[in-house]
Amino acid sequence: MTVRIDSGPVHALLTDGSIVRIRPAAVGDAAAVHRLHQALSAENRRLRFFVPGPRVPGHVAERLCRPPDPAHAALVALLAGEIVGIAGYERDNGAATAEISLAVAEHVHGRGVGTLLLEHLASLARRGGVAALTAEVLLDNHAMLRVFADAGLPLRRHLDMGVVEVELPLTMDDRYLSAVEERESRAGLASMHRLLRPSSLAVVGGTRRAVSVGNAVVRNILEGGYTGRVHLVHPGEADVAGIAAHPSAADLPEPPDLVVVAVPAEAVPDVARACGERGAGALAVLSAGLAASARRELLEICRAYEMRLLGPNCFGLANLDPDVRLHATFAARRPRPGHACVITQSGGVGITLMEHLSRLGIGVSTFASVGDRLDVSSNDLLAWAEADAGTRMAVVHVESFGNPRKFSRIARRISRKLPVLAMLSGRSAAGRRAARTHTGGAAVAELTGAALFRQAGVSPVRSVTEMVETAAVLAHQPLPAGPRVAVVTNTAGTGVLVADACEAEELEVPTLGTDLRRKLAGDLPPGGSCANPVDTTPQVRTEQLRCCVRALAESPEVDAIILVLVPTALADLAPTLCADTGGKPILAVAPEQPEAVTVLPGGDRGVPTFSAPEEAAAALGQAWARTRWLARPAGTVPVFPDAAVGRAREEVREFLRTRPVGGWLPLDAALRVAECYGIRTAPWRRARSAEEAVAALDVLGGRVAVKGDVAGLAHRRAAGALRLDLDRPEEVRAAYRACAERFPTVVVQAMAAREFDTRLGIIHQPVFGPLVLFGLGGSYADALDTRSARLTPLTDVDAAELVREVRAVAALGAEGGDRRMDVPAVQEVAARLSQLAGDLPEVAEMDLNPVSVGEHGALALDARVRVSQRPDEDPYLRALPPF
Structure with missing residues (x-):
């Protein structure tokens, strides 16, 4: 997502969900800024200017609104075309600090205008080389002191004669990013309320024709029992589907919270403008085929009228909360109300997911098809899922993430509260193209799927079938406490298949202890095997099978049970599934069933039952991976104050001044950039x-x-x-x-003395953003293909996992042997590269190969750095998608 407030306007959300426009101040704004100052109360003028005079000199506004230069910048915030806030900074030439000034119109106090301006100005100052913002604030100016304190930046204060001298170092650490993320989430939820919990809605596009998208949406809304008020718009019909229709949006009896638009593509901008003029809060545009110019016009209209936009080219939305009961899609069947939030780009995939989730008893809490994703994205909807009391699982199918670094942070937070399942389509071709740049190699395409999703706590799946299989286990069964699986089967060959499948999913099928085997042998027919897999023989009876499952569930040697039964006339599966498993998950395999997965009654919980052993093992493996991730410390993002960020940035920008298209830095410049971040080089x-x-x-x-x-x-x-x-x-x-x-x-x-050759680097991957890579180094690095990758920013836990995931590291000395590898030193290099990726978005690729690692440190022997003009200079800035 491109966010450049130094070159043009951006839009962002205030705390109440309204949309504000932020842009650089211009000379022509001086009169409006002067009026803003003059409209302040005498008390607020005193707090802002330290004197309660009746007038503010005009030169104050003129100075703020002068053209930007290296010593000055200013931003204005506009609501409905009115300037309601201004923030600027002044710095002495070459100074590391700049003094900030901030003023907000009184009628918008409490809506977050000041905090938002501060964030954007801090981002602008950071990119301009400012290390800290300073301000002098009267001690009784509690509102401004609170804005500074709540910003999330490190705050230093000094009181002198009733004036607080404030300094805000512009450190973009984890605390600051978390504060920005929390504010963005709160504002986003407020803006999404009218989209997903509308008290009134209108449909534009219903017809008298028996079959049309608009009619299908109207029918689903009415038959679903929507609790709000429904209005229809049609220019030539008095009623549609038995409901009175209004000739245009201007004739609606009230401003609707939501408008569902299903009209021909060429009519969409005019409909959107009419809805905005009537005061609509959000649009869901189902229409497809909009030209690029129409898409831009549509988004501009939504921004101008402060409407959130779902789509265009979307399948619709649903909120099946009993208090809402909204089903505004053109699906043939209404999904079953339940607990899964479904987020998709593909309408076909969305229909399939809703039908499977309904069939499996999971149901749907919220559904949204993001379509072309001009505005509302999967990130917005994940934040909604987190806050929605009726949602217990998020199911995501998208082609890309609009802001992958924000997705990483959102997913890490949400995954602590509820499972997030994600399938990323279009991986192979895009991944392979991105990988050809070399640093990531072909391995990057594979790494960015499962490994990077898992880092964020997301359960990665490769197909719709795997999605619903995993959902069935996570929705109906508890998580396993460990990886040990007891396999129970009445045919020995099938048990071997299950055991092999479990080991492929990092699950264990351990040999059971003597006492447990003796207990099982007493319950089962003669001739069986109780070692694990437990072969009950085809002669097993229902009660014997139930006793076997109960004994395994009570044993501390077992964390989960997979029950595989080929149908016989001697045993009934159903009573066995109702056995008390003591909080341990139980899955079943029924090779005869036609569906890949069903859910059979099993006491208080449904038992996911699979048609193939491999599918059962894969779904249980996903549950075990979630257990491990939840037990994993969250970690903290290290910050290295010794990094010479300014020198590194100047090195990069000096190259781009002479080579605007970018390219590879000379070797000496590449080595200097590494050294600026405290990476030791020979x-x-x-x-x-x-x-x-x-x-x-x-x-x-x-x-x-x-x-x-x-x-x-x-x-x-x-x-x-x-x-x-x-x-x-x-x-x-x-x-x-x-x-x-x-x-x-x-x-x-x-x-340098050659120890273990390793390789570390950075690459910008088009789906996930910047990654840090690690693997074996030297001339054979590509052939060995032993690499791991993590999303930035890396926490200390991420860095440790990045290094230790490469098994060759342990084999070559990390765990012992004649020589040892200083693993913490490698982890520190990885963490420093992560900070570099955040500080210098112009670095598109960086390769340190080899990095020689001995018992006491890591030394980079070579460096390659490719830079480019990157538009996404601040991926964490609070801003809506640009035009």
């Missing part, structure tokens, strides 16, 4: 002549390497750009000349 010197290369040998001492550099060069040795173990001047001189003939940059670097 000592080096750039050489511009053979004699400078020899002088570098004298300075560095010992043996050196001579490296040639060219944009995008991955393996120097293969390209003839690397000479190693040189210690004589004539060797260095010859190596320099050989490299300088072919490569524009030559670096002389001290040889």
